[in-house]
Amino acid sequence: MTESGKSHTYSKDRVRKVLSEILPKECLLEMEPLKKHTTFRIGGPADFFVRPNQMQQLAKIVAFCREHSVPYFLLGNGSNLCVSDEGYRGVMIQIFQNMSKLTIQGNRLIADAGVLLSKAANQAAEEGLTGMEFASGIPGTLGGAIVMNAGAYGGEMKDIVENVTVLTPEGELRRLSLQELGFSYRTSCIEKEGMIVLSVELLLSQGEKEEIHKTMEELRRRRIEKQPLEYPSAGSTFKRPEGYFAGKLIMDSGLRGYRCGDAMVSEKHCGFIVNAKDATAAEVRQLIEEVQEKVFESFGVHLETEIKML
Ligand SMILES: Cc1cc2nc3c(=O)[nH]c(=O)nc-3n(C[C@H](O)[C@H](O)[C@H](O)COP(=O)(O)OP(=O)(O)OC[C@H]3O[C@@H](n4cnc5c(N)ncnc54)[C@H](O)[C@@H]3O)c2cc1C
Structure with missing residues (x-):
């Protein structure tokens, strides 16, 4: 859990004032029910629910929370979470659609942490790039998938990641190589070290567009057949x-x-x-x-x- 401090008492007025100076109005919500943002459809309200659309905003929010012991938590698509009925007393920071640029350069897919795996896999397939098919049906963001080393059908994120850019708890930008990410079964070093995934560079290979789509369709069929979707x-x-x-x-x-x-x-x-x-x-x-x-x-x-x- 990316949480800055133990204290759960803080001045809401002060947090509201600071967040509204950092963020545009539409990116700041209060008492937002988290069941709207988790695939479990469970979870009470977050005191503050923010969706930064620039790295600088995110860095300022995190720096403020850390300095003033305001708890914060990073949320992607909420597809691996069970949030308490009481909700969250602190600042829930969602990295999703507002941070979701994606580009493809040769065999490399470079994307913000908020990009959905399905979108990244589809874009890769469109460009005839193979390697991401396993992830096409996992309903998370790239950020969440790096944290969890998400995997399915014999593939895992660690097989395709080249490097990841993170914001450290000290507010520094760092680019971590595959080795530095400490991937193992459904985990990485990101959470332990309180880092935030900002963007991801994946290394894929040239393949046949039609074959890639066929594999993705087959995996989709298997999910529908086996999982209680x-x-x-x-x-x-x-x-x-x-x-x-x-x-x-x-x-x-x-x-x-x-x-x-x-x-x-x-x-x-x-x-x-x-x-x-x-x-x-x-x-x-x-x-x-x-x-x-x-x-x-x-x-x-x-x-x-x-x-x-x-
Ligand atoms: C129907 C269904 C099928 C699934 N199938 C699979 C599967 O086949 N394989 C698999 O591995 N998983 C599967 N999952 C679980 C889930 O989709 C993955 O774990 C996914 O990677 C989580 O991504 P998320 O964006 O939803 O993360 P969230 O659930 O929002 O967050 C998960 C963790 O990552 C952290 N986090 C999220 N974004 C960031 C960020 N940018 N920086 C730092 N920390 C961050 C959160 O704080 C939290 O600790 C499935 C889930 C569902 C509902």
Whole structure:
């Protein structure tokens, strides 16, 4: 979590004044329900919800928050998050459509952190560039995908990233090479070091446009067939434990369709907890704990969450 300080008491008037000096009016919202910005459709209001459209604005907001111990959190497309019902007491900074430039130069795709993976994959395909097909159906931004080292169908971000430009907690711009990004299964060094992804350079290869589109279509079909896309969720709830599949362990523990209120273990794919109607974060949390306990009792395997609880 990119959070600047422990204190959750701060002067809202002061924060409002400073943010409104930094940002245009339309980029600053107050008490914005976070359920509108997460794919789980769960989450109470954020005190402040900001969408900077320039790096300088972002840097000023972060510097102010850090200096005055105002908590802040970085949000992409909210597709890997379960946000608390109480919401967020601080400044939620969304890096999404307002920071989403993309260019292609030869085999390189260079894009802002707010670009959606689907958009980047489609642009690459249009240019006959292969390597990103695996990511075309992951509903996150490039920023979120770098933080999570997002992956699917045998590919991961670490396979295509050349470098990433970040804003450090000290307010410096740094370009990190693949080695410096510390990628491993569903993680990177970004979060641990409190950095913010600003832009990403991917190295792809020349391919056949038609083949690339065909592969993407095949992967899309597989997702629709296997994943409960008809319900809001945050994707796979748990990381894959070594030597097992989380979904199978959960199913074999007799938990298919098991519910805590409206939070439900998907009947289609037990590795997903879905929001069956009006689930709360408290229900999701309780269901996660019950699933972890039951799977541990049955198989002695601890399931670690992949989704982030805020
Ligand atoms: C239906 C569905 C299917 C999914 N399938 C897959 C899959 O196949 N593979 C997979 O890996 N994931 C999958 N996911 C999970 C999710 O889409 C990925 O983890 C994605 O990379 C998250 O991106 P995001 O922009 O939504 O990040 P968010 O959920 O908004 O944030 C995730 C984390 O990244 C941080 N963050 C976001 N942007 C930045 C930034 N610019 N700088 C610093 N920190 C940032 C946040 O603070 C948070 O800690 C799926 C989710 C859903 C709902």
